[in-house]
Amino acid sequence: MVPGIDFLRNELGDDGRDLTLRWSGQISLTRRILAVNIFALLLLAGGFFYLDSYRSRIVDSRVAQTAREARLIGEAIAAVDPALRNPLVVRLASDTGSRIRLFDARGGTMVDSRALGLRNFVLQDPDKEDRDQVIARFLDAAIDIVVMAPRPPLYRERADGQQWPDVAAARAQGVVATTVWRAPDRTPVITAAAPLRAGGVVMTTVNARDITKTVRIERFRLSMVLLGVSIVSILLSLFLARTIVRPLRRLARAAVRVRLGRAREVVVPRLPSRRDELGMLARALSDMSLALRARIDATEAFAADVTHEMKNPLASLRSAVEGLSRVQDPALQAQLLAIVRDDVHRLDRLLSDISEASRLDAQLSRAKFEPVDIAAMLEGLVAQRDARGVERGIRLRFDRKPDDRMIVLGEGARLERVFENLIDNALSFSPESGVIAISANSQGDDLVIRVEDEGPGVPEDAREDVFKRFHSVRPDSETFGQHSGLGLAIARTIVDGHQGAIFVESREDRIDGARFVVRLPLADLPL
Template structure:
């Protein structure tokens, strides 16, 4: 029969097959955190854009200052560059085309663009610079050349480039404390203006943003780890408990194992726990039933074997031919009894497995019962008993099942009814539709079944036989087999009193109609 279970290939794992759920959950969340940590790469791009903007700004400012230098007399240029130094925070120098220093704001007392000595900074700046270097290495940031003062103006690349009046050159350098230094130069006719600015504010801004990102990343990482551990705890721990219980069941300790049902959980873990608990209970019940069946089989087999042993022992001592014939008749009856018992036991023990593999088809019960009754009447019935069948005038629905097994059910019920019916009585079969089901009734005129016995008669080896019937004619498995088959078809079987109020029993089989939900 078809199932909706996924194939092993659909559920298989490759690289993570041997990794526990806990590190897998952590790994998934760490991957998400690593993506968040990619913000450090964005900060490097952010810093590069700021530097590009400052370089362009420094180049424009150098050009504007050069234009201003060209527009004023030489004696006013010193005051002009001091004003620009105060306004821009940069150090300004004027060079002749030969590279000779003409004027310098620092020589005039301005302390702008002073480079800090990293050896005089505190440990926090050391840590900050170390982190800057580490992050720059990780993100692959371009490292600017170290800034060093030059003796001659032509030692500066920007000044050399500015010898061309149409060029305003700007460069980025790295101060000893890892902050950027931006230089720019432009020609103003008889000289070159050279600006130097230490853009510590860029480093400060980037460090602040990195610190904020680090704080966010640390908080999110902590929460993610805690949530991952919580999630792993709520998934892995119950799964391990269920796995340990399943292992103990596999080791044959089903009776002493209590599979946790986790009633408070309404998720898939709870469904799995309850399914395993129910499966364990069903397995325990099946084991109990198997043990009870084995005990009953042993008991039932011992009776004819004991009788046969006594008869065989008597044959060795008895010399009277008549007595020997009686003992041989007992042996033959016991052999027939054992053969019938073993056949019924074999059918009963294999029935569940056979039903699980059966291919069900639509079955016309009216046609089946009509043929069964005609065949029985043609072969003849004992003690003048009559067998009759009445179909539902409105038409009976087909059922979904295995015809051979259903025939076995009604044959057992007919045999049971015949054995309890008085001589020359009638056994009647009838069908009728009840909602989305078909009901089949088998009624006899016997003594009926007491209320206290109406459930126990369907147990294996439980046999209540009519008066006068020879012992051992029935195995006590017929009704048990009938119930197993009916249960396998999704139906029910029970015994009740006859509807007309007359003496006798009525066995009622209810089967779902084909096509009903």
């Protein structure tokens, strides 16, 4: 009993603060399970934002490639004969997939691959595209807004070379200049201008639709993976929540019904097929409800027994008091007063035993057990009885082995009450000049104490009944009402609270009498 309580206190802490769920405890368990798994999915969804950095790296790589191509095209055009320049421009534009234009020193257009008949640079009209492309552009815009990606300027054709920033930079600084534009369909357009030795500028323009196509394909694949993982995760979350929350709700409903006073009609599910913590909880709650039901039954039976036991002395007391008012004979009055005193004494003893019996369980659950030397306790009890003088010439004898260890963990005063009650019981049934033998010896991990008398003994069919409350079969020589019938019941309650056992068995020597046996676990103390 006590070790179990200490274990719970160690696990939960003094006030259970280590299990406190502050704000999350206000949210349904199902929602919390879903939220945790969805949060993991959101981390996976972060891959969409990684695609933006992936696209930026591809664009940067393409910009560098376009700048190298523009510089090489400029060197190739400068090295060729002017008569062969136009065919070379067409060939280079076809090979690189770009539109090539040559501007003179004043910005006028000298050569344009489109004017030469090569129309490999054509921008898509977004109004003429299908619905899939419209959705794709919407997703592009949404992701760009979320990741706060820089928005390139819209690409527009310019009539004069001076209006192109790349051309102006290449002419003014003598370096290759590049710019990333945004086509109407949100695909990147890359322009690069390189200076010519003759003073002109060559500019290439390429619509990098393959970059957008690659990013959209990867995003679609990631979307499919995320969708599949989301469906599986949500289904598993719901399954997990179902397997956890539904049994908890059943247990909670059963607990509420028990709290409302319907313990007798409530069957707490034991969930025998579950071997996890929920199954352990269900079985623990079921056992607790059964123990509670047994405790309620015992309390009701105890209350009924108390009422019944108190009626007899109260009825006798009332008759004696009523008789005092009518009887004039002093001798009869003295006799009635003696009855009143006996009944009051009997009620006082009965109420004291009832009070102790009703508080034993609660007191034992809070008791702090300490090492108790049972041998010293029994020797002291026998010595006290001998010093006061034992009635009817009855002798008490205590037998033990000197080398036996007889230390148990318990509450000394309660254990002393057990042996006092057993000795009192043995004294009641012992004949004149009889012997009450008390012995103690260790057997394995237990200490066994026997109290034997030479009285009539206990019938085999009544050996359990003697430990019931108010069960009192007294010898004929004993005055009625001297015992409450709670002594052995109190003894069993105390022994049970010490994880021991008390019972009646037959004497091995075949001598008439009763043998009460108490088994208590020995204390595991260091030598």
